[in-house]
Amino acid sequence: MNEKQRYEYLKNRVAELDGAYYKEDRSIVPDLEYDRLKKELEELESAHPEWLDESSPSARPGGKAVKGKKIQHQVKLLSLQDYFSEDDITGWHQKTGSLPCTVEQKIDGLTLALTYVNNKFVMGATRGDGSVGEDVTANVPFVRDIPLELPTLENVDPDNNKLLVRVEVYQPVDAFLELNKQQEARGLEPYSNPRNCASGGLRADDPEITRARGLRAFAFRILYAEGWDAVHVREKQSMDLEVLSALGFAAVPYYTAACPGDILRAIHDIADDRPSLPYWIDGAVVKIDDIEKQNQLGEGSKYPAWAAAYKYPAERKTVTIKSIRLQTGRTGAITPIAEFDPVQIGGTMVSNATLHNQKFITDNQIGIGCVAELIKSGEIIPKIDKIITPAGNIFHIDRCPSCGAIAVERLDQDGAPTGVMMCSNDFGCPAQLQRYFEFFCSKDVMDIAGMGPSAIEVLIGAGLLEHIWDIYDLPDKISRIAALPGFGTKKAEKLAAEIEKSKHNDIDRLIKALGIPGVGRHTGRLLAKTYPDMAAIRNLDITTLLALEGIGEITARDIVSAWANGKSELLDKLAAKGVNMTSKTFVQAETDSKLADDKPLAGMTIVATGTIEGFGRADIEDFITKNGGKAAGSVSKKTTCVIAGANAGSKLRKAQDLGIPVYSIDEFRAKYQV
Numbered sequence: 001m002n003e004k005q006r007y008e009y010l011k012n013r014v015a016e017l018d019g020a021y022y023k024e025d026r027s028i029v030p031d032l033e034y035d036r037l038k039k040e041l042e043e044l045e046s047a048h049p050e051w052l053d054e055s056s057p058s059a060r061p062g063g064k065a066v067k068g069k070k071i072q073h074q075v076k077l078l079s080l081q082d083y084f085s086e087d088d089i090t091g092w093h094q095k096t097g098s099l100p101c102t103v104e105q106k107i108d109g110l111t112l113a114l115t116y117v118n119n120k121f122v123m124g125a126t127r128g129d130g131s132v133g134e135d136v137t138a139n140v141p142f143v144r145d146i147p148l149e150l151p152t153l154e155n156v157d158p159d160n161n162k163l164l165v166r167v168e169v170y171q172p173v174d175a176f177l178e179l180n181k182q183q184e185a186r187g188l189e190p191y192s193n194p195r196n197c198a199s200g201g202l203r204a205d206d207p208e209i210t211r212a213r214g215l216r217a218f219a220f221r222i223l224y225a226e227g228w229d230a231v232h233v234r235e236k237q238s239m240d241l242e243v244l245s246a247l248g249f250a251a252v253p254y255y256t257a258a259c260p261g262d263i264l265r266a267i268h269d270i271a272d273d274r275p276s277l278p279y280w281i282d283g284a285v286v287k288i289d290d291i292e293k294q295n296q297l298g299e300g301s302k303y304p305a306w307a308a309a310y311k312y313p314a315e316r317k318t319v320t321i322k323s324i325r326l327q328t329g330r331t332g333a334i335t336p337i338a339e340f341d342p343v344q345i346g347g348t349m350v351s352n353a354t355l356h357n358q359k360f361i362t363d364n365q366i367g368i369g370c371v372a373e374l375i376k377s378g379e380i381i382p383k384i385d386k387i388i389t390p391a392g393n394i395f396h397i398d399r400c401p402s403c404g405a406i407a408v409e410r411l412d413q414d415g416a417p418t419g420v421m422m423c424s425n426d427f428g429c430p431a432q433l434q435r436y437f438e439f440f441c442s443k444d445v446m447d448i449a450g451m452g453p454s455a456i457e458v459l460i461g462a463g464l465l466e467h468i469w470d471i472y473d474l475p476d477k478i479s480r481i482a483a484l485p486g487f488g489t490k491k492a493e494k495l496a497a498e499i500e501k502s503k504h505n506d507i508d509r510l511i512k513a514l515g516i517p518g519v520g521r522h523t524g525r526l527l528a529k530t531y532p533d534m535a536a537i538r539n540l541d542i543t544t545l546l547a548l549e550g551i552g553e554i555t556a557r558d559i560v561s562a563w564a565n566g567k568s569e570l571l572d573k574l575a576a577k578g579v580n581m582t583s584k585t586f587v588q589a590e591t592d593s594k595l596a597d598d599k600p601l602a603g604m605t606i607v608a609t610g611t612i613e614g615f616g617r618a619d620i621e622d623f624i625t626k627n628g629g630k631a632a633g634s635v636s637k638k639t640t641c642v643i644a645g646a647n648a649g650s651k652l653r654k655a656q657d658l659g660i661p662v663y664s665i666d667e668f669r670a671k672y673q674v
Contacts, residue, residue: 003044003048004048004051007041007044007045007051009553010044011041011056011057012546013552013553014034014038014041015552016551016554016555017034017552018057041056056634069134070128070132070133071113071123071128071132071134071135072131072132073131073133074164074224075113075164075223075224077113077127077130077131077166077223078130078302078303079130079303080303080307080309081303081307082309082310082311083309083310083311084313086264086267086310089267089286089310090260090264092286092308093260093286096293096297096306097293098259099289099293100256100257100288100289101257101287101288101289102238102241102255102256102287103254103255103262103285103286104252104284104285104286105253105270105277105284106283106284106309107168107170107218107252107279108193108194108195108279109168109169109171109198109217109218110126110170110195110199111126111169112125112127112136112166112167112202113125113127113164113223114140114146115162116150116164116165117161117162118158118159118161119149119151119152119158120148121146121147123137124136124137124139124146125137126199126203136203139204139207139210141207142215143169143202143215143217144216144217145216145217145219146167146217146249147247147249151247151248153231153243154230155230155231156227156230156231161226161227162224162225163224163226163233164222164223164224165222165223165244165249166219166220166222166223167218167220167249168217168218168220168252169202169215169217170194170198170215170216170217171195171198171201171213171214171215171279172194172216172278173279173280175213175214175215176191176197178214179212197213202215205443218250219249219250220241220285221237221240222240222243222244228243235290235291235292236289236290237288237289237294238289263286266284267286267310270284275344282312283309283312284309284310285307286309287306287307288307293306294306301650301651314375314376315345315375315376316374316375316376317344317373317374318372318374318388319340319343319371319373319374320340320371320372321338321339321340321366321367321371321372322339322340322341322368323339323368324339324367324368324395325337325339325401326400328400328401328402328432329431329432330431330435330436330438330439331436332422332429332432333357333410333420333422334397334400334407334420334421334422334423335354335356335357336354336355336356336357336358336361336395336397337353337355338354339351340353343374345376345382350374350382353372353374353382353383355384357419358396358397358419359418360384360419361394361395361396361397362394364386365394366387366394366395367391367393367394368391368395370387370389370390371387371388372384372385372387373385373387373388400424401431402423402429402431402432403423403428403429405423405428405429406424407422407424408421408424409421411564411565412557428466433465434456436515437451437468437471438453439513440468441456444512445509446502446505446509446513447505448471448495448499448502449494449495450494450495451495451498451499454486455487455495458484458486459481462484464477467573469573469574469576469577472499472503473577474495478493478496481495502579503577503579505580506580506583506584506585507527507534507537507584508521508524508528509521509524510574510579510580510581511527511528511537512524514562514571516558516559516562517558518554518555518558519555519558519559526551527548528583528584528585528586529585530548530586531583531586532582532583532586532587533582533583534575534581534582535581538563538568538571540559540560542560545560598628599626599629600627600672600674601629601674602628602629603628603629604629604630605629605632605638605639606629606631606641607631607635607639607641607642607643607655608620608624608643609643609644609649610645610646610649610652611646611647612643612645612646612665613645613646614665615665620643634651635651635660639658640660640661641660641661641663641668642655642661642662643662643664643665643668644662645664
């Protein structure tokens with residue numbers, strides 16, 4: 001693989017990981033692995049700036065909001081540049097002019113922008129891509145430490161003020177561990193880390209889910225203020241944190257630092273406190289204290305120059321594997337779990353770690369009695385990082401622990417072994433059956449209300465559910481269902497109606513319902529928008545899938561191999577029961593495409609930069625797309641032209657370097673008659 005091929009691989013892989021994290025609340029790999037890949041991608045782009053275009057995940061600060069009402073942020077919410085060594089942090093500090101700083105805990109959670117008007121909370125939005133977030137106002141009241149009404153401070157007019165506050169919503173350790181206990185008790189996969197759990201809870205459709213997650217929040221920045229001059233906000237970061245405390249927020253704990261030695265001592269002190277904290281942190285944030293100096297240092301397209309994040313190295317512990325437990329998931333994959341004497345790592349006592357699959361076990365010569373090194377970064381369950389003393393006898397996964405069926409190795413689409421052992425009892429294994437039914441019927445998949453875990457357990461016990469397609473025979477068995485414990489005629493009839501309704505779902509839900517690893521609603525929507533039906537999707541090859549933005553190599557291979565691993569049979573059975581196999585989204589996408597061809601900006605890729613009079617960021621993007629153009633976030637050789645407003649920066653310079661036409665908004669509208 002040459003350097004350019006490596007770059008293309010990294011671009012696709014990081015985009016795939018970003019899509020899972022920002023859009024589906026999933027972490028596919030540990031944080032350290034993601035950081036390593038992202039850093040390598042950015043280094044290649046720094047060495048070859050001609051490769052960078054809007055398709056690169058490094059060209060945008062985060063994931064785009066995909067659910068609910070969108071909110072244009074009044075103040076852009078940038079992410080922070082990560083540093084992994086103390087020398088890098090002191091080097092950054094010297095570049096800023098060695099100014100006094102605050103050093104704060106880096107809370108592992110989800111950023112929100114909160115808006116208060118006349119001391120009352122009026123809106124909350126997720127960070128999204130930094131410019132546009134998702135409206136979660138209805139759920140904010142269920143997060144502790146966020147006041148809904150601010151106290152009146154001296155000389156602040158309660159009837160004439162506005163305040164924007166940036167907070168980090170997190171899930172405390174105890175709440176996270178308790179929720180995972182409940183997940184495991186229901187036979188469901190535990191959440192991998194509290195950050196994703198907090199994100200899913202805050203963005204839930206039902207505020208009661210938010211309440212149940214036990215979420216809390218730390219306030220860490222005043223973004224904007226009108227009418228608060230009397231209390232000297234937006235002068236120093238440290239003073240703003242004190243004001244936030246006085247207003248009833250839980251302000252993030254911080255240190256003040258006048259020199260590099262102070263910064264490093266604060267970073268070490270925060271690290272020392274880390275194991276005993278009732279919440280997770282993954283580093284320390286260093287900020288220039290003087291906000292006027294912050295403004296002078298400025299911000300780039302992704303990171304502010306006045307702040308930096310120091311990421312703590314992963315914690316490591318040595319353990320001896322005492323036993324290996326097997327667990328069968330809803331897809332039939334058998335996961336081996338190493339068990340060892342409890343050790344404290346990352347502030348949590350743990351006694352097990354995943355061994356991934358048979359290939360990992362064989363390659364690392366793992367068995368009972370081997371000595372291993374654990375590593376814990378952003379995941380709640382530590383990973384085996386390396387084997388110190390190999391086992392005399394390598395462990396082999398021979399049978400399913402749930403039903404006793406022979407374990408067989410899963411093959412990829414080329415017939416090559418993957419190292420993942422599967423239960424061969426595809427539709428008869430109890431572990432697969434219960435969990436897969438729960439997944440299939442859940443709200444974000446086929447959305448069959450009334451088919452929760454207890455109802456499914458009763459229906460399986462009554463012999464009414466043996467295969468997933470049996471769900472669609474239930475409406476013909478209302479009298480039998482009505483006689484079962486917990487049902488009755490009315491509930492059985494309502495369930496039948498919900499099952500019938502689910503037949504008409506668009507295929508993005510069906511695609512997720514197939515249970516293909518790494519394929520959620522986001523990928524389902526992409527495929528549904530691009531192809532007319534499931535028949536077309538079943539015939540896609542890896543090359544075609546990789547051409548779709550947001551699908552990486554691993555996901556593409558899993559989709560293609562799924563059809564040979566029982567998913568084709570499942571689709572055929574569901575189609576025979578009347579489940580919709582045609583994309584409703586494709587019809588609309590095709591109509592939109594035809595309409596776009598007749599619009600004045602059809603075929604044009606346009607970048608808007610700077611402050612454009614009369615337009616917010618979302619407004620100008622809507623203006624471009626409604627007239628048939630594509631609104632891009634960065635300038636490349638593919639860019640047709642640039643609309644530049646006041647204070648245009650690097651995008652304008654790059655357009656000029658590439659010889660791309662640049663217009664003011666008035667010049668642009670006159671030229672293209674829009």
